[in-house]
Amino acid sequence: MVIATENNIHTFLNKGVKGQEMIYRYFAPKMYGICLRFAHNKMEADDILQEGFIKVLTKLNDFRYEGSFEGWIRRTIINTAINYYRRNVRNSRFLEIEEFDAPISENEENIFDKISKEELLRLIQELPNGYRTVFNLNVIEGYTHKEIGEMLNISDNTSKSQLTRARSILQKKVLNLMKSKIKSPCTNLKIVKDEMQTEGKWEVSYSKAVNF
Numbered sequence: 001m002v003i004a005t006e007n008n009i010h011t012f013l014n015k016g017v018k019g020q021e022m023i024y025r026y027f028a029p030k031m032y033g034i035c036l037r038f039a040h041n042k043m044e045a046d047d048i049l050q051e052g053f054i055k056v057l058t059k060l061n062d063f064r065y066e067g068s069f070e071g072w073i074r075r076t077i078i079n080t081a082i083n084y085y086r087r088n089v090r091n092s093r094f095l096e097i098e099e100f101d102a103p104i105s106e107n108e109e110n111i112f113d114k115i116s117k118e119e120l121l122r123l124i125q126e127l128p129n130g131y132r133t134v135f136n137l138n139v140i141e142g143y144t145h146k147e148i149g150e151m152l153n154i155s156d157n158t159s160k161s162q163l164t165r166a167r168s169i170l171q172k173k174v175l176n177l178m179k180s181k182i183k184s185p186c187t188n189l190k191i192v193k194d195e196m197q198t199e200g201k202w203e204v205s206y207s208k209a210v211n212f
Contacts, residue, residue, distance in 0.1 A: 013060055020057045027070065028053060031077045037136050038081035040125055052080035078141065082151060085129050114178055123173045127166055134162035135170075 013019060032049055039045035056076050063072050115123075124132060133152065137143045138159070143151070145159040152159070 013063070020060070023060075024053055024057065027056075027073050030070070031073060034074065034077050035081065036121060037124055037140060038078070038084075038133065040129070040132075044084070048077070048081050048084050051084065052077040055080060078137075079151075082133065085133060115174055119177060120174075123170055123177070126173065127169060131162050131166035131169065134159055135166040138163050 013023075015022070028049065031052065032045065035045035035048040035052070036042070039048055056073050059076075063069060124135065127135065134148055137148045137151065138145065145156045145163075148154075148159040149156050
């Protein structure tokens with residue numbers, strides 16, 4: 001079966017419902033990862049993906065072949081995620097940078113490298129909505145604070161404060177996760193009798209639970 005790709009997308013744009021199905025099958029799995037990062041949980045990610053692709057598939061004629069088709073879909077999904085929280089989350093706060101003093105470790109990237117992608121995704125999802133949105137837009141998607149401010153209707157300083165706080169919270173979460181992993185070898189503790197000892201002493205051995 002022929003699948004839709006970036007190289008042959010012009011063919012599927014003119015195939016009606018069948019072409020739309022092929023586009024969805026190829027690009028939806030990639031876009032779902034974006035939805036998961038912006039969402040608080042999988043249910044919200046599913047909603048964003050569905051709403052985003054409804055926009056994509058009903059506005060295929062708006063694609064002008066300027067830049068990549070995948071990039072066009074990606075921007076649509078991101079905008080959908082932003083609008084989702086504007087519409088459904090009333091308690092999101094965007095705080096000014098003066099409200100926090102959250103220094104960032106120089107070894108931030110090294111800290112994040114200590115955990116798996118799945119664990120990092122879960123920690124990002126646990127961030128408050130405002131922090132999570134700005135973190136994704138700046139760190140993952142590469143938007144500037146000026147661009148983020150325009151997208152979210154906030155000031156550059158507010159965007160910076162959100163990012164500062166998001167990184168601080170993530171660092172603490174990662175460190176706590178690492179500490180919990182260090183303690184976890186106790187669950188693998190094995191006590192074996194040392195038959196070589198005449199006094200009946202016990203030898204305690206355990207295996208590493210985490211390799212850093």
